[in-house]
Amino acid sequence: MPSGVKPGRYFVQGDEAIAEGAIAAGCRFFAGYPITPSSEASETMARRLPEVGGVCLQMEDELASIHSVGGAAVGGLKAMTISSGPGISLKLEGLGWGIKNEIPYVVVDIQRAGPSNGVATRVGQGDLYTVRYGSAGGNHCTIALSPKSTQEAFDLTIECFNFSEIFRCPVFLLSDETVGHTRELLVIPEESELKVVKRIKPTVSPEQFVMYPLDTPGVINHPFPNIGEGYGICVSPYTHTSKGYASTAQEIQEKMAKRLVYKVTENLDKLLRVEKQKMEDAEFAVVAYGGNARPAIAAMEMARERGMRVGFFRPIIVWPFPDGEVLKVAEKVKAILVCELNIDGQLVREVARAAKGKAKVYHLGSGGVEPHLPAQIFSEVRRLYK
């Protein structure tokens, strides 16, 4: 397969950067359904994938998109689909199949203001729990990364693909309309500078190969065989034995559930990605993620200019939530202000849980449409800073 990497400096949207990141990561199958504000990524894939020998399809609905991505991944291709809130809620039906069969692929969510159709062309951040807990049946542990810029949209898309291969599971890129539609500098490095994890193939015979390592639940870098090579893989929606045979035994269900959770939770160190700014001497922390991190950083800088000891913290990996890093922040500061584009309070719940009462946790929510303004966040910091 050709690499498809186009090194250079580009002035593009976050959505386009995702498409270029996917191609650089080796993605050769994409299926989507048109939905604002993610369509620019689909359009870029439609133009670019044939150039590198890949397949790009517009399917009849969101369900078909994610299921064809699952099928293509079982067929041996790195694959991706993309959507936004109302489409993601449909895709969750198919996600369970990918989770259960440990199929590596990437799902991108360009969040918009919800619920339901909400405001299609404008930003929101209401899907944090949707991507974590939306797939029915529990018994899994989501991996989700969230970019704040066009450059990160490219970089983290590659990282999502790498994690999907290493952990053998669907991985989310949880972006938002702000990042998706922000046109700014993207630097694509030479191919040799990119770290890309290839599909891991078995090195043992079909007789010795264990498709689903239920007895070693924490193992990662577990191979996914090609079809047609004698491995006789069995993929299904049912609780399965290590061979993939459907089972109703309590012992098997227990093992499978542990496998799907432990492969992530026993390897948290490999997943940790956070950003900290001016936290060394901070007495107050502003926390935000995705595109809303940018006004939060600006607000922190406004506070610093006025001599206030304010720092900034951002989970780049939002799932599994970086509890330990948040606790460190909470132990350092007196108070934390969580800024996010929903009124119900999602990120703030996770921060409050992880802070374990070591610092006061405040919420600055918004229903979306616009990101927070730096002055809005700053005035809240000034009110709460003591």
Next chain:
Amino acid sequence: MSAAGQTLKLLHPLVEKYLRKERMPHMACSGCGIGQVVHSTLLAIDDLGLTPQDTVWVQGVGCSSRITYSTWVGDNVDAHHGRIFAVATGLKMARPDMNFILFTGDGDCGAIGGNHFIHACRRNLDVTAILFNNGIYGMTGGQVAPTSPVGAVTTTTPYGNIEDPFDMCQMAVAAGASYVARWRSTDFKPLVASIKKGIQTKGLAFIEVLLQCPTNFGRYVLKTSSPLEVVKWIKEHSVTQKEAEKLSKDDLAGKYLLGEFVHRPERRGIVERYQELLKQHQKE
């Protein structure tokens, strides 16, 4: 000796050759028609010389799928309920060199997966789809299906079904499948020939098989537990297209038409067209 052990001694040569012995005995009810369809499929596979290396079995959810899943000695890919054509689209586009044989049911294909079925036919995806039509939801215990006859008493239509059944062959023809045919589980020779033809035809081959479900269709709709009674009912309610020419509209009401409805191997599909697109636009 266990029942499984006894069955192993009596394995059919086709089972020996193509199915996983550790998955026998299968979980079909006695008298179920699924075994006849699998038998016909295996004969077609054997005649054509397909192998576990070049052929994948794909399933959905329901009796058609749960009973056949993980029995093929090669790869088995079982999709969510209704998503069989979507999964197969990804599989086939990723591996156009391989054969994909789909086992779906009337609920899987005609109800929850109806839209995917229509669009797979429209794309004329190069796979062979075998529809196991038992006229009822068997796996879940006898609920009404989109293929149940008018008047059918089922567990969810205790006062009789008031909806007309779905003719999925007509739908496949209208949507653009290359090959469409309907048989009964008892039409052994034509069914084997039809599956072979379907596999050999480029584009989507859709083969519907009317099969007896004594456990649920028999029990609730026909008030019988006899497989033969259900087979007899299917025979009485089906006619070949040639026979149909001589019958009046009234005589044809509630009857299934049998035979080939369309064979158009010249109709091009997405797999072939995508290869051509790549030839024109691939740069690296």
